[in-house]
Structure formats: structure tokens, C-alpha cells
Amino acid sequence: xxxxxxxQICDSALRLATPLLFACLAGLFxxxxxxxxxxxxxxxxxxxFLSASVAAMSGSVWIGLLGGVAGSVFxxxxxxxxxxxxxxxxxxxxxxxxxxxxxxxxxIGENWFGLGGRTPQLSGGARFQDxxxxxxxxxxxxxxxxxxxxxxxxxxxxxxxxxxxxxLLAVLGSWWLLYRTRFGLRLRAVGENPESVDTAGVSVxxxxxxxxxxxxxxxxxxxxxxxxxxxxxFVKEMSxxxxxxxxxxxxxxxxxxxxxxxxxxxxxxxxxxxxxYQNIEIGGxxxxxxxxxxxxxxxxxxxxxxxxxxxxxxxxxxxxxxxxR
Amino acid sequence: xxxxxKFLGAGAALALSTTAALAEPGLIIDLGGKxxxxxxxxxxxxxxxxxxxxxxxxxxxxxxxxxxREQNMRKMAERGANPIVVLGFANASTIEKxxxxxxxxxxxxxxxxxLDIPNVRQIAFSEHEGSYLVGMMAAxxxxxxxxxxxxxxxxxxxxxxxxGYVQGVKAVNPDATVIQNMTGTTPAAWNDPVKGGEITxxxxxxxxxxxxxxxxxxxxxxxxxxxxxxxxxxxxxSNQNYMHPxxxxxxxxxxxxxxxxxxFKNGVEGFEAGVVIMDLSTDGIGYAVxxxxxxxxxxxxxxxxxxxxxxxxxxxxVVHNYTTDDNCPVE
Numbered sequence: 326x327x328x329x330x331x332x333q334i335c336d337s338a339l340r341l342a343t344p345l346l347f348a349c350l351a352g353l354f355x356x357x358x359x360x361x362x363x364x365x366x367x368x369x370x371x372x373x374f375l376s377a378s379v380a381a382m383s384g385s386v387w388i389g390l391l392g393g394v395a396g397s398v399f400x401x402x403x404x405x406x407x408x409x410x411x412x413x414x415x416x417x418x419x420x421x422x423x424x425x426x427x428x429x430x431x432x433i434g435e436n437w438f439g440l441g442g443r444t445p446q447l448s449g450g451a452r453f454q455d456x457x458x459x460x461x462x463x464x465x466x467x468x469x470x471x472x473x474x475x476x477x478x479x480x481x482x483x484x485x486x487x488x489x490x491x492x493l494l495a496v497l498g499s500w501w502l503l504y505r506t507r508f509g510l511r512l513r514a515v516g517e518n519p520e521s522v523d524t525a526g527v528s529v530x531x532x533x534x535x536x537x538x539x540x541x542x543x544x545x546x547x548x549x550x551x552x553x554x555x556x557x558x559f560v561k562e563m564s565x566x567x568x569x570x571x572x573x574x575x576x577x578x579x580x581x582x583x584x585x586x587x588x589x590x591x592x593x594x595x596x597x598x599x600x601x602y603q604n605i606e607i608g609g610x611x612x613x614x615x616x617x618x619x620x621x622x623x624x625x626x627x628x629x630x631x632x633x634x635x636x637x638x639x640x641x642x643x644x645x646x647x648x649x650r
Numbered sequence: 651x652x653x654x655x656k657f658l659g660a661g662a663a664l665a666l667s668t669t670a671a672l673a674e675p676g677l678i679i680d681l682g683g684k685x686x687x688x689x690x691x692x693x694x695x696x697x698x699x700x701x702x703x704x705x706x707x708x709x710x711x712x713x714x715x716x717x718x719r720e721q722n723m724r725k726m727a728e729r730g731a732n733p734i735v736v737l738g739f740a741n742a743s744t745i746e747k748x749x750x751x752x753x754x755x756x757x758x759x760x761x762x763x764x765l766d767i768p769n770v771r772q773i774a775f776s777e778h779e780g781s782y783l784v785g786m787m788a789a790x791x792x793x794x795x796x797x798x799x800x801x802x803x804x805x806x807x808x809x810x811x812x813x814g815y816v817q818g819v820k821a822v823n824p825d826a827t828v829i830q831n832m833t834g835t836t837p838a839a840w841n842d843p844v845k846g847g848e849i850t851x852x853x854x855x856x857x858x859x860x861x862x863x864x865x866x867x868x869x870x871x872x873x874x875x876x877x878x879x880x881x882x883x884x885x886x887x888s889n890q891n892y893m894h895p896x897x898x899x900x901x902x903x904x905x906x907x908x909x910x911x912x913x914f915k916n917g918v919e920g921f922e923a924g925v926v927i928m929d930l931s932t933d934g935i936g937y938a939v940x941x942x943x944x945x946x947x948x949x950x951x952x953x954x955x956x957x958x959x960x961x962x963x964x965x966x967x968v969v970h971n972y973t974t975d976d977n978c979p980v981e
Contacts, residue, residue, distance in 0.1 A: 333852070333855040333856075336855075337848060337851065337852055337855075340848065340851075341848060440685045441683050441684045441685035442683070442685075443683070443685055446870070446874065446893070465855075465857075551844060555844050555847060555848070556843045556844045556847055556871050556874065557871075557874045558843075558870075560683070560841060560843055560867060560870070561683065561841070562838075562841070563842075563843070563844060565838065565842060565844070565845075596848075597848075597852070600831065600845070600848055600849045600852050601852045601856075614804065614832065614835075615804075615835050618834060618835060
């Protein structure tokens, strides 16, 4: 296995990790504020659908992005109203959002486009195009001959859509917001001990709503990347469980942005390896393709079973805040 | 009282005769979706052609999950649809259970040839022969000497496509490399264009410059990724040349539409049970050339492929069928 092969796998891993990363950060904000959110999957799906539909109709992916984010934020607010204002059960609200998104996207899609829930194929300005960074070698043969740093730069760093770079910046941004700002401190406190925040004169309700809104925004980016970056249009159930993998990554990362990046990259890497090597021979023993493709899920189970140390969720998570009895 | 009985009797007779006259054919769309631009859509196209020509109507349902197969098939028979067209090998065990319970209903199942039930017509296609032809074209169009294959669900049927394709490639260029990948091991693999696209990008990075997709709705992502990267792709089942004009080399057409159309047209009266093989000689299988890919297909290519086609029909070239021994002689 030469460097180029490794780089190609990492390149693929980065692409596959990006939707997970957005969703994982979305869950991180929500859960850090004490709102459990298993509706990530539904929000991704809704934003994938709306971004593709709006992009198909307007011809501009940026307007599509707005549409996707709007759809996701709407569902996030729905979750917020149910679980913050009406103090409902957060898990049930999340499940409801997943079902709602799974059904309505197909029904509305069929009504709008008559393609069985699909959106038309997007092309040109209706999709996020790959960005070639300045100085990157694009020709495959020339790249094979190039020196190692050039290969890393051209293959791994260059040639992604803008949302991949936004995703990486979002990790940094999340870290800064959570650990270096007053807002972040309060957000974390709301998830651990809302009474103390309330005593300090900060509105718990308001903090939690802002967290849920950020969650909607990030899920919107995840869905938009899926429909207009990775592929060219929406198909039913295209999120394919990524919202749940992101939740697993969130627990794996113990609700920290930096670890979240690593967890998502690990899941992306496993999927990329599964795509590339359908049969790997290790010491004369052939690992079957089924095992490779099941790896991300097996790993999820192993992680959730607590192999990777104890993951303690925010203490006030899942509990609606009642100011006084 | 007697008058009443007469009326009731007449009413019942009328009701019976209308049901008989209204026996509509039925079509059960398989997983992957009606508009997969491939397998299911071909069947739907055949049904539409029948409707336009006869002015008749048909009953259609679409499966949403694996668990609905039996329930859906029984429901269709109980609604009086006759004959009923069922798509895909995955329905074989279900039809084995359901068809004997409705001896007066005629069933036709696509991609199956091993059942023995008096009211079931089994229509199997020789996909390996068509895949052989497009494999030849892929090898002739390839400049890098590396071509690739993306399959849908990992099942013997799809391996038959793959094996025929590899044989065709090797027939033209014995030194060619063929990269093969399957999308997944569950029916979800028929409808995962994101993963299909990612697999294609991986294959392109390994040097492939012609990719053949036999993956239902997943193929949409494969063709898209190929077009994005500026390499050629080969569609499957339906003619998919129009999806990216000038970038789809050809499509391996599997005339599920004709099979559906014929079954509908023959109706209950013209129904014949047994196994029907649709292959190159009956034009059940073929490769598509139209205005969208005419510039990509050279005269040399056409000549070679037509020659091979004639030889396969004459039996001079035998394309190995993967499903006969679950083994492929070439890699």
C-alpha cells in the first residue's frame, strides 16, 4: 500500500465524515444544553430534501442551502417547543420528528416533482462544486509522480466542496464557543445544573432554545451536504442512519468537539475502507465483505457497550426544567 | 318475494360479470422505488405502454419493506388483479407460498427460473450475455486499461452481471484490470446513490475510466460521479443514455418492460405457465445506442460487438453464467 492509496482512502473518509460531523456537533450543542435529540436523522433528511428541491427550482445551491437550513431549523424548533416549552418527553418528540421527516419528504416530493419522492438531478450551479485549492495538481498521472507533500496537499486537502472546509472550521468554532465564551459556559451549565444558571439570572428557556436553534442550523448543513455535495439530488431515506451514527459518535466523543471530529473521521475511515476493499486478506485469512461493511455498526455497539471508558452525559439531560413547583 | 329474488339474482349475476370483465392486471413494484430509472421503472414503462395501447387500467402497489411482500401479494390477488406481475428474485419464496392459494390467479415473476407452480410464469433474462457485450465496449473505450463494476445488493444475480462484464472486458483486452464492488448486503443497497457515488470515486482514484453500474437506484449516483469526474459510465436495465448525454457509453438494456407488456397483453386467456428465457436472440437483452451516445460508439466498436452478438446467438461464444455454478472463471 503506497502513500497515494492511503491518501485516497483518507480523502474518501473526509467526505464521508462531513455529514456525520455536522450532525454530531448539532447533537453536541443540543445535548450540552440538556435537550436530548434523537431527531438528528429526521432533521438531516428534511434539510436534504428541502435543499435539493429548492436548489432544483431556483437553480442556485446557495438558495437551496437556505431552504435546507430553514427546514431543519423548523423541525428543531418543533422539538424545542415540545420539549422546552411544553416539557414533553424529549425522546418521544425526537422519534416523532424522524417519522415526520421520513414520511413528509416523500409525499411532498411526489406532489412537487412527480418522481416518486425523488428530486430532479441537480447540475451546474445547483450543486456544490469541488474547490481546487491554488497550486494543487489535478492530473492523476502527474500526481502519482509528485512528491509526498504535494500529494497530501492535492489529494487530501484540495478538491472538496466548501462544506467540508466549513465542517472542519465548525469544530474549531464549536470549541471556541463552548469553552471560551460566556455563552458557552452558560450553555454547559444549563445542561449540568439549570437551577444555578437560573439563580444567576440567566433564562434557562432562552439558553436551551438557542442551543436547539444551533442544532437545527448544523443539521441543515449536514443534509444539504448530503443532497447537493455528495450526491446530486434527494432520494427517499437518503440519510441512511447517519443521524444515529452521529449520536453514537457523540457518546464516543464524550460530548467534546475535538473528540467528535476524531470519532466521525474514524467512522468515515471505516466506511471508506469498506468501500475500497471488499475483501481484505490478513495473513492468508480472507475477511469477508459483509464484515467490512458491518464494521461501523459493530464498532457502534462496542463503543456503546462502554469499552472506551465511561461516557457521562450532561447531568440535566432529558429533564425539562421546571422553575418552581 | 319471487320478484325480489329475481332482482337479487340479476343483481348478483351482473356483479359477477362485471368483476370478470374488469379483471385488471396487477404490478407489484419492488424495493428500490418505482422511479429508480432502472429495473422497476422499466416494468412501469411496460405497464404504461400497455395502458396507452389498450386504454385499459391496472392495479399497482409498491413495496416499502421486506416484510410487506406476502401481505402485498395476497392483497393484490384478493383485489382480483389478474395476471399479476411480480418483480425480482427476492419474491420467489413468497410466490411459492402465495400462488398455490390462488389457483385461478395468474402470476408472472421476473428474474426467477427455478419454481414449479402451474399458475406461475417465470421470466429470466440472460444478463451475462448483455453484460459481456457492454464489457467489450468498455474495454475498447478505456484508455487506462482499468475498468470497474458497481453492483447493488451482493447476490448471485448481480454477480452474473459482473462475471459477464469481466468476460467481455477480457475478451478484448486480456491484460485489463476490472475493479468490482458491491454497494451492500441488504435491499437498501438498491437505493443508496450517495454510497454508489463514493464507491465510484474510489474506483476512479484506482484508475478506472469506464464504470458499469448494475445497482438499480444506486446507479444514479454512480453515473453522476462518473460524469462529474469526466469518465464514461454504462447504465443498466432501462436505457440510461439520456441521463448524462455524451458521458454514458451505453446501457445494458434488460427488457423488463417488454416482459411486463407481453404478460399484460396476453392477459388471462393467453397466459402460459413455465419458464421463459429472454436473451440476445429474442432481443430481451441488448445494448442501447441512441442520439445521446452515438458519438461515443465507434464503428469499430459496433462491428466487434455485433459480431460477438451473432456468435453468442449461434452458440460459438459461450458466456459463462455465474448462477449455474456460483463461480466465475475470470477475475
